[in-house]
Amino acid sequence: MLIIDQLSLQLPYYASWWKRDWATCLEELSLRFSAGDVHAVVGASGAGKSLLAYAVMGLLPASARLNGQLYYHGKPLDAARQHQLRGRELALIPQSLKALDPLVRTHRQVAWAAQRAGWPAMSAWRSAQQALDHYRLDSRAQQAFAHELSGGMARRVLTAMAHVSQAQFIIADEPTVGLDPQQRQRVLDALRALADQGKTVMLITHDLRHALSIADRVTIMRDGKQIETACASAFSGSGCSLTSSYSRTLWQALPDNSFLTSAVSQMQQHSQKEVNVA
Numbered sequence: 001m002l003i004i005d006q007l008s009l010q011l012p013y014y015a016s017w018w019k020r021d022w023a024t025c026l027e028e029l030s031l032r033f034s035a036g037d038v039h040a041v042v043g044a045s046g047a048g049k050s051l052l053a054y055a056v057m058g059l060l061p062a063s064a065r066l067n068g069q070l071y072y073h074g075k076p077l078d079a080a081r082q083h084q085l086r087g088r089e090l091a092l093i094p095q096s097l098k099a100l101d102p103l104v105r106t107h108r109q110v111a112w113a114a115q116r117a118g119w120p121a122m123s124a125w126r127s128a129q130q131a132l133d134h135y136r137l138d139s140r141a142q143q144a145f146a147h148e149l150s151g152g153m154a155r156r157v158l159t160a161m162a163h164v165s166q167a168q169f170i171i172a173d174e175p176t177v178g179l180d181p182q183q184r185q186r187v188l189d190a191l192r193a194l195a196d197q198g199k200t201v202m203l204i205t206h207d208l209r210h211a212l213s214i215a216d217r218v219t220i221m222r223d224g225k226q227i228e229t230a231c232a233s234a235f236s237g238s239g240c241s242l243t244s245s246y247s248r249t250l251w252q253a254l255p256d257n258s259f260l261t262s263a264v265s266q267m268q269q270h271s272q273k274e275v276n277v278a
């Protein structure tokens with residue numbers, strides 16, 4: 001569905017007050033995203049995960065130097081196509097809650113996202129209502145402005161906006177930050193459900209545990225580099241199926257990795273059953 005081929009990114013910075021230089025923020029990333037998959041991109045803060053998301057969405061600063069190719073459904077994904085598909089085929093659930101318009105009530109914002117995806121006004125309003133109910137945002141939250149929402153509510157509003165956009169490729173950038181365990185599970189389950197409907201979800205997170213609870217594939221990033229891309233099932237036992245020692249260390253550092261091994265294999269059996277039934 002989406003192929004990233006040898007993507008490198010440089011951004012300008014001031015090395016001193018008179019000298020501008022270039023920082024390499026992404027280095028020759030090659031990734032392949034398939035329909036129906038949750039593909040997690042995991043890395044520490046500053047690894048380049050959000051920049052990768054912006055590169056796919058076409059939201060990098062104008063000064064960025066980008067090399068490499070992106071293909072969506074076999075055709076090059078250039079700036080014009082990104083502009084055309086953004087908010088329709090491609091959706092981003094951004095990390096920052098400031099993405100919500102402070103002057104527009106929740107329900108209207110979600111309805112606008114549906115309208116941008118091509119729904120007529122009345123259907124957009126109805127589909128916004130359904131999405132808000134689905135994410136358990138009550139009538140008070142639906143009429144609230146962004147500053148009246150809790151962090152968890154605001155995050156669910158952003159997820160509802162991606163939901164109504166009917167996008168086929170959804171990037172969720174740290175969608176569970178600041179959520180309590182129950183709400184976190186609800187958002188992760190919602191992302192898994194979107195993938196089970198045949199969409200592709202790129203889940204950006206710094207928490208390998210959250211990634212493994214829903215992902216089919218995992219890419220580990222560090223300092224703008226792709227360390228490894230592996231099936232979620234490779235994160236099991238002592239991690240000997242992982243090729244990089246950094247990934248193995250991340251895996252072994254999880255205190256409850258033996259529990260996760262059985263959760264991942266259960267999830268994969270469940271997905272396999274669904275494929276067989278289909």
Ligand SMILES: Nc1ncnc2c1ncn2[C@@H]1O[C@H](COP(=O)(O)OP(=O)(O)OP(=O)(O)O)[C@@H](O)[C@H]1O
Nearest residue numbers: 011012025044045046047048049050051052061206
């Ligand atoms: N507009 C920019 N100009 C210059 N450098 C930038 C810009 N945006 C990000 N960077 C740098 O690129 C690197 C990667 O940033 P990015 O936001 O992608 O990291 P991240 O992995 O998403 O981290 P986090 O988990 O903290 O959000 C960082 O070192 C950051 O300082």
